[in-house]
Amino acid sequence: xxxxxxxxxxxxxxxxxxxxxxxxxxxxxxxxxxxxxxxxxxxxxxxxxxxxxxxxxxxxxxxxxxxxxxxxxxxxxxxxxxxxxxxxxxxxxxxxxxxxxxxxxxxxxxxxxxxxxxxxxxxxxxxxxxxxxxxxxxxxxxxxxxxxxxxxxxxxxxxxxxxxxxxxxxxxxxxxxxxxxxxxxxxxxxxxxxxxxxxxxxxxxxxxxxxxxxxxxxxxxxxxxxxxxxxxxxxxxxxxxxxxxxxxxxxxxxxxxxxxxxxxxxxxxxxxxxxxxxxxxxxxxxxxxxxxxxxxxxxxxxxxxxxxxxxxxxxxxxxxxxxxxxxxxxxxxxxxxxxxxxxxxxxxxxxxxxx
Amino acid sequence: xxxxxxxxxxxxxxxxxxxxxxxxxxxxxxxxxxxxxxxxxxxxxxxxxxxxxxxxxxxxxxxxxxxxxxxxxxxxxxxxxxxxxxxxxxxxxxxxxxxxxxxxxxxxxxxxxxxxxxxxxxxxxxxxxxxxxxxxxxxxxxxxxxxxxxxxxxxxxxxxxxxxxxxxxxxxxxxxxxxxxxxxxxxxxxxxxxxxxxxxxxxxxxxxxxxxxxxxxxxxxxxxxxxxxxxxxxxxxxxxxxxxxxxxxxxxxxxxxxxxxxxxxxxxxxxxxxxxxxxxxxxxxxxxxxxxxxxxxxxxxxxxxxxxxxxxxxxxxxxxxxxxxx
Ligand SMILES: Nc1ncnc2c1ncn2[C@@H]1O[C@H](COP(=O)(O)OP(=O)(O)OP(=O)(O)O)[C@@H](O)[C@H]1O
Ligand SMILES: Nc1ncnc2c1ncn2[C@@H]1O[C@H](COP(=O)(O)OP(=O)(O)OP(=O)(O)O)[C@@H](O)[C@H]1O
Ligand code: SF4
Ligand code: SF4
Ligand SMILES: [Mg+2]
Ligand SMILES: [Mg+2]
Numbered sequence: 001x002x003x004x005x006x007x008x009x010x011x012x013x014x015x016x017x018x019x020x021x022x023x024x025x026x027x028x029x030x031x032x033x034x035x036x037x038x039x040x041x042x043x044x045x046x047x048x049x050x051x052x053x054x055x056x057x058x059x060x061x062x063x064x065x066x067x068x069x070x071x072x073x074x075x076x077x078x079x080x081x082x083x084x085x086x087x088x089x090x091x092x093x094x095x096x097x098x099x100x101x102x103x104x105x106x107x108x109x110x111x112x113x114x115x116x117x118x119x120x121x122x123x124x125x126x127x128x129x130x131x132x133x134x135x136x137x138x139x140x141x142x143x144x145x146x147x148x149x150x151x152x153x154x155x156x157x158x159x160x161x162x163x164x165x166x167x168x169x170x171x172x173x174x175x176x177x178x179x180x181x182x183x184x185x186x187x188x189x190x191x192x193x194x195x196x197x198x199x200x201x202x203x204x205x206x207x208x209x210x211x212x213x214x215x216x217x218x219x220x221x222x223x224x225x226x227x228x229x230x231x232x233x234x235x236x237x238x239x240x241x242x243x244x245x246x247x248x249x250x251x252x253x254x255x256x257x258x259x260x261x262x263x264x265x266x267x268x269x270x271x272x273x274x275x276x277x278x279x280x281x282x283x284x285x286x287x288x289x290x291x292x293x294x295x296x297x298x299x300x301x302x303x304x305x306x307x308x309x310x311x312x313x314x315x316x317x318x319x320x321x322x323x324x325x326x327x328x329x330x331x332x333x334x335x336x337x338x339x340x341x342x343x344x345x346x347x348x349x350x351x352x353x354x355x
Numbered sequence: 356x357x358x359x360x361x362x363x364x365x366x367x368x369x370x371x372x373x374x375x376x377x378x379x380x381x382x383x384x385x386x387x388x389x390x391x392x393x394x395x396x397x398x399x400x401x402x403x404x405x406x407x408x409x410x411x412x413x414x415x416x417x418x419x420x421x422x423x424x425x426x427x428x429x430x431x432x433x434x435x436x437x438x439x440x441x442x443x444x445x446x447x448x449x450x451x452x453x454x455x456x457x458x459x460x461x462x463x464x465x466x467x468x469x470x471x472x473x474x475x476x477x478x479x480x481x482x483x484x485x486x487x488x489x490x491x492x493x494x495x496x497x498x499x500x501x502x503x504x505x506x507x508x509x510x511x512x513x514x515x516x517x518x519x520x521x522x523x524x525x526x527x528x529x530x531x532x533x534x535x536x537x538x539x540x541x542x543x544x545x546x547x548x549x550x551x552x553x554x555x556x557x558x559x560x561x562x563x564x565x566x567x568x569x570x571x572x573x574x575x576x577x578x579x580x581x582x583x584x585x586x587x588x589x590x591x592x593x594x595x596x597x598x599x600x601x602x603x604x605x606x607x608x609x610x611x612x613x614x615x616x617x618x619x620x621x622x623x624x625x626x627x628x629x630x631x632x633x634x635x636x637x638x639x640x641x642x643x644x645x646x647x648x649x650x651x652x653x654x655x656x657x658x659x660x661x662x663x664x665x666x667x668x669x670x671x672x673x674x675x676x677x678x679x680x681x
Contacts, residue, residue: 057514057543156633170634171407200406200570202631205614209630227544230616234623253620264545269618271548273577275600276617282555283577285548289513 016084017044018221019068019189024081024091026060026067033294037063039245041081042323045238047188048215050222052236052253054229054268056290059242061225065191068223069108070098085189104134107182109175111194116178117166123150123177124162131184149180153210172203176210183214191223196231208235229272233257238331241265244291244301247323251332261326261334261343263306266351277355284354300337308338308346359433360394361564362418362532367391367427367437369413373639386638387413389588390427392665395532400558400565402579402596404572404611406635410588411568415534418566419453420444431532449479452530454522456537461521462509468495468520469505475527494523497560498553515546519553526557536568551578572615576600581671584608587646588638590665594672604668604679607647645677653678 026038038060045051053061066072068083070090083090085105090098110116118126127146128139135142143162150158153176166174175195182190192211196204208231215222224235232239232253239256241249241264249262260266267286273279288305291297299317303309309316314337321335336343368391370384388410395401403411416422418429420436429437436447455461462471473491476483483490492502498519509517518538525533538554539547551574557563569575575582576596583593584605592605603609610629617626631650636642642649648658657677665675 056545170637172634200635201572201614201616202406202610203634204616205628205630206632208616228616229544229618233618233620234616236620257618257620267545271545272618273551273573274618275573275576275612275615276619276622279576279597283548283551285552286545287549289515289546290543 016087018047018086019045020082020084021064021068022082022084024064024067024083025079026063026072027078028076029078030294035293036245036296037293038067039296041242041245041247043240043247043250045189045221045223047221048219049237050215050224050235052232052239053223053225053242054227054232054239055242056244056264057227058290058293060245060293061242062193064242065108065193065223065225068189068191069102069106070095071102100134103130103187104185105187106189106191107185107187109178109182109190109192109195111197117174117181119166122163122165123169124164127177127181127184130181134185145184146180149184150177152214153177153180153183154206155180172199172206175199175203175207179207179210179214183218186218187220189221189223191225193225194227195224197226197228204231211235229268241268244296245293246301246335247333248302248335249333250323251326251330255332259332259347261332261340261347262336263308263338263346264302266347267305269355270351280354300335308342310337361397361399361432362566363394363428363430364414364418365392365428365430367414367417367429368425369410369417369422370425383639386588386641388417388424389638389641391585391588391590392427393583393590393593395564395566397531397564398558398562399580400567400578402575402582403566403568403585404570404575404582405585406611407570408635408638409585410638411585412536414585415453415536415566415568418532418534419451420447421453449528450531452525452528452533454518454525454533454535454538457541459514459517459541462517464509467506467508468500468512471509471520472523472527475524479528481528490527491523494526497526497557498523499549513546514542515549518542518550522550522553522557526561529561530563532564532566534566534568537570538567539574540569540571547574554578572612584611587636587641589646589675590673591647591675592673593665598672602680604672604674604681605647605676606651606653606678606680609680610650645675 021041021043024038024041028035028037041064055061067079072079079091081091124146127149128142131142131145147158147162150162155161155173155176169177196207226232236253238252240247243264249265270284271286273283286305291301297304299319300321303316316337321337323333323335326332326334326340367388369388370386372381373383373385374380375382391414405411417424424437428435469491472494473487476487492505495502495504500516500519539550542550567578579596582596582599584591586607592608603612610631613629633650636649644659644661645663648654663675663677665673667673
């Protein structure tokens with residue numbers, strides 16, 4: 001899985017990943033208190049690879065991606081840590097520099113294509129504008145490029161549909177037009193936040209195929225945020241599971257699905273019915289409800305809901321577990337106080353047989 | 356399964372007029388539901404699936420009589436209810452209840468849990484043995500909430516808990532039939548299972564009958580006895596859950612099932628996915644003949660001209676296709 005990395009962009013000694021997020025914190029002061037939406041997040045992503053991010057609603061997935069794109073207002077948010085994109089640090093960078101990178105080096109596909117497209121301008125006009133911000137070309141050339149992109153994402157007769165307004169497109173077509181817009185400048189990093197949630201499964205399958213093809217063609221890095229574990233399994237090389245503003249488990253897609261180690265990850269896998277297995281009598285829900293980000297539970301944020309928590313006074317309730325490698329040199333990392341032997345035992349004997 | 360179905364729907368249609376111009380003349384009609392038939396036995400769960408906009412919610416709302424059908428009949432316990440006046444429908448409202456998709460907007464934020472769940476008792480003027488409060492607290496317990504939550508407000512609860520509050524309210528009138536429209540899709544994956552299990556427990560305890568509308572095919576398989584597949588306002592296949600999922604006979608059902616992403620990275624290479632081209636057509640001008648023909652890989656000339664009717668091929672198994680799979 002090695003990707004060609006050109007060290008010219010960064011000093012050779014650092015040998016940073018294409019995208020490297022270090023101890024990222026994004027907090028929002030509110031009337032109710034400080035919301036710690038992202039609270040010490042680390043991950044990396046290489047070119048040509050897809051990182052799937054899954055996790056509880058409100059665990060900080062969207063806030064993280066908006067943070068990478070520099071889309072949080074500095075007035076009402078506090079951001080610290082480091083985000084390295086191709087050797088450039090973005091957290092401390094001039095907002096104007098980050099804005100210039102947006103659209104060219106990195107782009108985002110949002111969940112709801114209607115709300116992120118302007119209803120009064122044609123699809124074509126919007127792609128043309130996005131393209132011309134970053135490329136000094138004539139309108140004619142940009143228009144040709146827009147038609148080209150629409151064709152590439154599978155819009156039939158793009159030369160006619162380019163002048164349609166967003167409402168004249170179906171949901172699936174709008175999502176494809178969004179992707180065409182996001183890809184019009186060949187971004188090196190593409191963040192897709194629930195890109196197919198609003199779509200039907202047959203259309204979703206088309207979009208996933210499209211993302212895969214485009215990634216092969218452009219060797220872009222993709223962050224795919226979704227609550228659908230099926231989508232993640234299908235598209236990702238690596239997966240990060242988030243809970244309460246932190247990453248609680250990371251690894252390759254095989255590691256996360258075939259030998260997951262965190263109790264919350266087990267909970268996620270056990271709580272969804274699966275078409276690829278025999279029908280079970282009962283689902284195994286995760287008990288309780290998601291945590292408050294203002295008053296995150298002490299110790300391990302998952303402890304009030306964790307069936308394997310070791311009770312009052314134990315590290316589970318007092319010490320926040322760090323994300324550590326499950327074995328020497330392993331990229332599979334987990335944040336849980338259970339010993340590797342305990343986790344293996346629980347997984348093999350209690351969890352896996354019931355999945 | 357008993358012999359007379361609790362609910363029977365025949366040839367149900369709903370066409371929404373589209374108006375335009377100064378005089379607001381009707382220029383077209385959205386054929387949201389265009390001839391749907393099915394029946395549900397007492398104690399059974401029927402799953403209703405299909406792509407966005409295919410008419411699932413509209414069908415559910417007609418069963419509830421929240422919408423008047425354009426044509427067709429709905430019988431409940433052998434009695435025709437599709438033309439009953441709202442007044443004569445009122446006593447029946449107790450028997451047929453609906454669970455809505457969105458646990459956030461379907462509860463009044465200014466009312467306490469107690470008054471939300473207790474409202475149906477007052478509205479329908481129902482006598483309770485030990486007073487409304489006791490009855491409400493029993494319901495809260497039944498759905499796995501703490502009876503002490505009686506005086507709390509909806510915003511103090513998580514999504515899964517709010518959905519339970521909605522379910523408790525639904526159960527207050529001891530309904531016979533519950534139409535659940537996307538009961539878990541707004542919930543976190545980790546919470547969905549809580550609500551699915553609850554619905555199953557309640558069915559076992561109270562002998563409830565469900566029509567569950569959902570787009571998540573895995574959830575539907577888990578919860579349903581039989582499954583009906585809709586496409587563009589029509590019923591294209593209806594069968595026992597196990598038959599439908601293992602041997603779909605309508606090409607659309609087959610494509611739909613093959614498109615569901617499987618949460619197993621080992622499977623992604625082996626799986627054979629049927630790739631449909633083209634978009635879901637609009638119910639404003641549905642294609643002639645079989646509504647699926649512009650996207651169907653098995654389509655023949657006949658498909659573009661002749662509408663395939665839903666017919667029973669083997670007992671309990673109906674398909675609307677000229678060239679069904681075996
Ligand atoms: N501008 C803001 N001010 C205050 N709180 C915020 C702000 N933006 C986000 N939050 C909070 O930060 C938390 C994380 O939100 P985020 O949108 O990242 O969640 P998510 O993981 O994407 O969830 P979902 O799966 O529901 O999309 C939430 O509790 C949210 O309410
Ligand atoms: N009041 C209305 N007036 C006009 N058209 C309507 C009305 N209500 C629904 N429709 C249309 O009828 C069709 C069926 O809608 P319906 O809500 O029943 O679909 P659905 O299967 O529930 O979809 P989803 O999965 O997205 O909820 C859609 O094309 C919709 O736009
Ligand atoms: S640290 Fe303790 S509470 Fe947290 S996941 Fe591990 S066992 Fe559960
Ligand atoms: S009737 Fe023809 S077009 Fe319709 S599903 Fe069957 S084979 Fe396909
Ligand atoms: Mg989000
Ligand atoms: Mg609906």
